[in-house]
Amino acid sequence: PDDEGLSFVARAMQCPNLSIDGIFTHFATADEADKSRTNVQYEKFSNFTDRVEKELSLKIPLRHCSNSASILELPDMHMDAVRAGIILYGMWPSDEVKRDGIVLEPLLSLKSRIAYIKELDAGQEISYGGTFCTANPMRVATIPVGYADGYPRGLSNKGDVLIAGKRARILGRVCMDQFMVDVTKIPEAKVGDIATLIGTDGIETITMEEIGDRSGRFNYETACCLGKRIPRVYEKGGKIVCTRDYFHEEKLFF
Template sequence: MQQEEREKRRVYAKISKAALCHNMEAMQASLPAGIKMAGVVKADGYGHGAASVCEVIAPYVAFYCVAAAEEALELREKGIEKPILILGPVPGDNYASLIRAGIRPSIFTEEQAASLSTAAVALGIRAPFHLAVDTGMNRIGLRADETGVALAEKITAYPMLDFEGMFTHFYRADEWDLETTERQTARFRNFKTALAEKGLKPRICHVANSAGILNLHGTDFDMVRAGIALYGIYPAEEMAHTVRLKPALSLHSTVTYVKEVPAGEAISYGGTYVAASAKRVATVPVGYGDGYPRSLSNKGEVLIHGKRCRILGRVCMDQFMVDVSEVREAAPGSPVTLLGADGNERITLEELAEKSGRFPYEFMCCLNRRVPRIYC
C-alpha cells in the first residue's frame, strides 16, 4: 500500500495471504498422508474476513466450517462453492435454505433429524449432515455411549438424509497433560466402532481442532479442522514449539494530531491520567468503536517510527492518545502499528490480550467491520 493511500485510512487491518498459506502448508506437512483439512472461518474468519480467507486457502481444504446458518449462507452468496459444515445447532426453519445451498448442518437430536428430513423430502433433495458427538465437553452432541448409538440409529433412519460425517470437539488439547484428550479420542473411536457394528459408517470422521493438529492428537481420522492456527495464532503458549506459524493479521493507523501538554494537565475522559511533567502527545484515530479494547487505557502501547509509545488516559470510542515525547519525528501522518512489527519492535496478540484482560481469540473477533481488511 502506498503512503498516500495509507494516510486516507483512519485504521486498517493488513492480512497476509502468504502467512495464511504458510500456516496451512505447515499444518498439512505435519499430518499423515491423505488426511483432509477443513478451514474454520466462523466469526468472519476470526476477524480476518471469512470470504477472502476461503478464497486464499481453497487449494488446501475440502471443507469450510462455520458456527451459524447465517455465516454459511453469506459465504454461498459471496461465491464460495466448496462444502460448508455448520458446527453449531441450526433452527429448523433454516433447513430448506441449507439443503438448497448444499450446506451441511450438525445433527444430534431426533427432532433435528425429523425437521431436516421433512425439508429434504419436500425439496426432493438428499440432505448431507454431520453427527455431533459429545465425548466430554458437554456443549452439544449425542452421548458417545449405548444411548447415543440408539439415537444415531433413529436419526439416520429418517428418509432423504445422508450420514456424511461425524465429529467431536477437544476441550483440553492445548495443555501439556493430554490424558483428557486421549480419553476423548478413545471414546470417539469406540463410538465409531459401535456404529459400524450397526451398519452406520460415515464417510468423513473428524476430531482434531487446531490444538489437536499441533499436538498430533486425533489426526488419524479422515479430516482435521484448522481454526485459530490457520490465522497464525497458537491455541496456547505451550504449543509454540510445534509447527511454526506466522500471524496473518496486523493492525495499523496514522497519527492525526501532535500537541504539547503541560505538566498538571489531564488527558482523555475522566482525567485518569494527569501529566506529571510536560508531554508531547499524539492522537491516534482508533477506539473501542473499532473493537480496540478500552481496557488498554493507560497501559497499552503502540509503535511509531519503531518505538513503543504508551497510551495516556482512557481509550475513547474513536480515538486515543499516546506519549511521543521520545519520538521527536512523530507528526501527523506518521504510521502507527497497533498490532504487528515496526523495525525491531513488535506488539504481539498475546501481549495485547494479557494487557487488556482479553483472550487472544476474543481480541481478533472483536475487530469489527468498521476496520477495513487489506489483503496483500
C-alpha cells in the first residue's frame, strides 16, 4: 500500500484488456481476541483505496476485507462486500471469537456404513504396524473410509465413530481406504449399519473441532480435506434435494 502499489493500480486500470471489479485484503489475525493488528491492516487497506480514488480519480467497484471472524465481530469493516468462509459450515473461526449475538449450527456430517465385522481372539494385531493388539476377545468392525478420502490418519488408536448412538474407538492405524473400530460393546451392530464419523447419532456428537483436536488439525482443514471420493448428499428441510458423486462423474482417459 505505497506509491509503487498506487502506480501498479493505475497501470492495471488503464489496460484496455482488463476489467477491474474489485480490490481486497485478507485479515491474518481477525480471529484473535486482540484486534490491534487487524485494525492496522484495515487502516492500511482503507487508506490505500482512498488514495486510489483521490489521487488517481479512479473508482474500484468493490472493496472487501472481512472474513468470517470479522463478519462476526467487526461490522465497521464490512465495506462493500464480505467473504463468509468457515461460518457457512456452522463452525467458529477460533475459540477466541465472541459467540454472543449469533447462533451457528454445524451443517456438515460424514457418514459411512459397516463393511465387515470380525470376531478376534486375544493377542491379535490390527492394521499396519500392529500398533493395536487385542488383550481380550473383541468384535471389530471395518469402516470403508481412509486418509485417501481426507479422514485424518492422526486419529489412529484415538478417534471415535458413532454406531447405534454409541462411541466405537478406532483400533490401530487408519488406512488409505478403511479403518477398524471396536464394537464389542455394541452387540447390535451389523454389516450395513450407519457409522457417523462427523455429526450426531442419538445423544452423542462428534464435531469437526473434536476431529481437529484429536488429530492435530484445524477444524476448517478437516472440512477442506474431505475428498471427491466421498459422495455428497444435500438436504433441505429434512429431505434430500440433490446428490453428487464427483469421483464417478469424472471422465478418465488412458
